[in-house]
Amino acid sequence: MSLLGLGEFHQFDAAGRRFLYLVPSAAVFALDDPAHAVIDTLHGHRLSREALLASVSPRFPEADIEETLAELEQVRAVRSVAAPLPPMPTIIPLTPFPLTTAVLNVTNQCNLSCGYCYEYSEDKIVDTTNGAQPKFMSEETARKSVDMLMREAGDIQVVHVSFFGGETLMNYPVLSRVVPYAREQAAAHGKRVEFNLTTNATLLTGEMIGFFAEHDISVTVSIDGPREMQDKFRVFHDGRGSYDELLPRVRELLRRHQSRPIGARVTLTAQVNDVVAIYHHLTEEIGFQEVGFAPVTTSPGRDHALNGAGFDQMVTQFETLAGEFLEAAAAGRHHGFSNVSETLSEIHKGVSKAYPCGAGLGLVGVSTGGDIGLCHRFAGSDDHKLGSVEDGIDRDAQTAFLEDNHIANKTDCHTCWARPLCSGGCYHEAHTRYGTTTHPNLHYCDWIRDWTDICLRIYGELAERNPQFLRRFES
Amino acid sequence: MRHLKAINRKAVRIVDTVTDRPTVAAAGGDVVALQEGPGPPQQPEGPHIPLGCSLVFSPGWEADRNGGTAGLCQPVERDLFDCHLGCFWPAHVPDQLNHSPDWTSTCAAAQKDWRKIDLIFP
Numbered sequence: 001m002s003l004l005g006l007g008e009f010h011q012f013d014a015a016g017r018r019f020l021y022l023v024p025s026a027a028v029f030a031l032d033d034p035a036h037a038v039i040d041t042l043h044g045h046r047l048s049r050e051a052l053l054a055s056v057s058p059r060f061p062e063a064d065i066e067e068t069l070a071e072l073e074q075v076r077a078v079r080s081v082a083a084p085l086p087p088m089p090t091i092i093p094l095t096p097f098p099l100t101t102a103v104l105n106v107t108n109q110c111n112l113s114c115g116y117c118y119e120y121s122e123d124k125i126v127d128t129t130n131g132a133q134p135k136f137m138s139e140e141t142a143r144k145s146v147d148m149l150m151r152e153a154g155d156i157q158v159v160h161v162s163f164f165g166g167e168t169l170m171n172y173p174v175l176s177r178v179v180p181y182a183r184e185q186a187a188a189h190g191k192r193v194e195f196n197l198t199t200n201a202t203l204l205t206g207e208m209i210g211f212f213a214e215h216d217i218s219v220t221v222s223i224d225g226p227r228e229m230q231d232k233f234r235v236f237h238d239g240r241g242s243y244d245e246l247l248p249r250v251r252e253l254l255r256r257h258q259s260r261p262i263g264a265r266v267t268l269t270a271q272v273n274d275v276v277a278i279y280h281h282l283t284e285e286i287g288f289q290e291v292g293f294a295p296v297t298t299s300p301g302r303d304h305a306l307n308g309a310g311f312d313q314m315v316t317q318f319e320t321l322a323g324e325f326l327e328a329a330a331a332g333r334h335h336g337f338s339n340v341s342e343t344l345s346e347i348h349k350g351v352s353k354a355y356p357c358g359a360g361l362g363l364v365g366v367s368t369g370g371d372i373g374l375c376h377r378f379a380g381s382d383d384h385k386l387g388s389v390e391d392g393i394d395r396d397a398q399t400a401f402l403e404d405n406h407i408a409n410k411t412d413c414h415t416c417w418a419r420p421l422c423s424g425g426c427y428h429e430a431h432t433r434y435g436t437t438t439h440p441n442l443h444y445c446d447w448i449r450d451w452t453d454i455c456l457r458i459y460g461e462l463a464e465r466n467p468q469f470l471r472r473f474e475s
Numbered sequence: 476m477r478h479l480k481a482i483n484r485k486a487v488r489i490v491d492t493v494t495d496r497p498t499v500a501a502a503g504g505d506v507v508a509l510q511e512g513p514g515p516p517q518q519p520e521g522p523h524i525p526l527g528c529s530l531v532f533s534p535g536w537e538a539d540r541n542g543g544t545a546g547l548c549q550p551v552e553r554d555l556f557d558c559h560l561g562c563f564w565p566a567h568v569p570d571q572l573n574h575s576p577d578w579t580s581t582c583a584a585a586q587k588d589w590r591k592i593d594l595i596f597p
């Protein structure tokens with residue numbers, strides 16, 4: 001007599017309906033009443049088919065329940081408990097995996113001294129201070145990075161060049177010369193290239209803004225909120241706050257550069273954690289179209305590290321702001337809380353990740369000296385080197401990295417329903433906290449699950465109230 | 476599907492897949508194939524390893540117990556009754572001598588009644 005039990009999934013309610021988020025397929029199904037009843041009856045129990053039918057049948061016709069059961073088994077929401085659990089697949093992407101994005105660390109120097117910076121604080125992993133890497137990327141290295149991207153992109157039609165730092169604009173001369181070069185090379189290879197950069201905006205000039213607008217370069221501004229929050233950590237070397245310096249420059253950027261959405265990127269710390277106030281300041285008072293938030297990457301115990309209570313407060317605030325997002329989206333209006341839109345996009349596609357991000361796969365970082373690293377945060381670290389712009393991606397090192405960091409090796413994640421989206425979390429965060437990229441970020445599991453649940457409920461609400469809105473994630 | 480509504484794109488793909496490829500499990504839900512189909516589409520197909528009651532190095536795969544090739548081992552799902560009684564290595568069938576002498580009693584004709592053979596728990 002084979003017994004039936006529940007498969008792996010997360011249930012959530014939205015718009016008066018019950019939904020299942022199936023793991024690991026990442027499919028979202030809405031249940032009707034018989035399906036809801038079957039799932040509820042099996043919750044915490046293992047029943048024979050007959051016992052299950054007997055328990056549910058007074059409420060629904062038996063044929064309906066049989067049909068429901070067959071459907072639930074097909075999507076693996078219900079399974080025979082005697083059948084072995086399918087092993088977690090260890091699929092290493094075929095190499096050469098095409099490269100789509102090269103992040104160029106055009107400098108490791110910065111005109112600010114943000115207290116939490118991972119590049120210069122005690123948590124740094126790249127030897128930026130002792131001259132092991134040049135302070136500025138040369139034009140030659142930048143050109144070679146572009147050549148490397150074109151070579152390694154294979155048949156990919158649209159490639160991305162990101163500029164990062166340090167403070168990116170401290171090497172504006174090289175940036176401004178490599179953009180036209182990349183356009184030429186892309187055309188020669190039959191590709192299209194897109195650009196973006198991240199900056200603290202304190203060095204932004206009218207000339208630069210004109211250049212960004214002319215070349216359709218997406219700009220992300222690192223900014224933490226209103227003056228008192230921004231100036232808490234984001235200060236110049238002499239301790240002076242940077243808010244007054246960047247504000248007029250950002251306003252001019254927003255006024256003159258409208259071909260691409262200009263985003264703000266906020267770092268949350270124990271001291272700066274008022275998500276809702278920050279969001280409204282950045283969108284309504286300054287005019288950003290998109291705002292993304294991320295907790296600071298730091299080893300535990302630092303003064304600015306978010307601890308348990310800080311994470312709780314952050315989730316509460318995220319939920320409030322996500323509620324605003326939902327109301328706007330349900331009414332068909334734009335809302336710029338990009339953490340929600342990014343997660344909704346992944347939920348809508350049904351992304352089920354073997355790796356937390358594209359680092360070392362479709363994306364690499366290039367250090368000022370031309371070393372290829374996992375991403376911009378690792379570029380220049382000898383321990384995470386994946387080749388060089390001259391020699392291209394070291395495919396053996398890449399394969400070894402992919403084998404070591406696969407979700408199948410993160411045993412802690414194997415019972416977590418949020419793993420299709422999280423997959424263990426940021427490599428750099430893990431390296432800072434646990435000393436290795438292969439370790440899942442266990443310090444924010446609860447937060448990730450809370451946040452994923454919030455986004456799933458928003459997704460369910462939108463699927464019922466304004467399904468048209470979700471179509472935007474299909475391109 | 477009538478009772479589950481596919482909401483996201485992955486769900487739509489799953490429905491397409493299971494609707495295109497009706498499984499035995501969908502019909503009755505009591506049979507699970509021991510050998511799945513080919514692996515994930517982006518991976519090269521691995522070697523076909525028949526799943527039988529003995530190792531591929533053991534007698535039975537290349538030569539039968541008489542040294543010929545007439546009675547070679549089969550994958551177990553095709554070989555239930557060939558392993559039963561006749562085989563020198565009765566690994567994957569219940570022990571009909573001591574514990575389960577009548578495990579096939581409900582199965583008068585294998586082609587017709589094989590679903591009636593249930594699991595045996597020694």
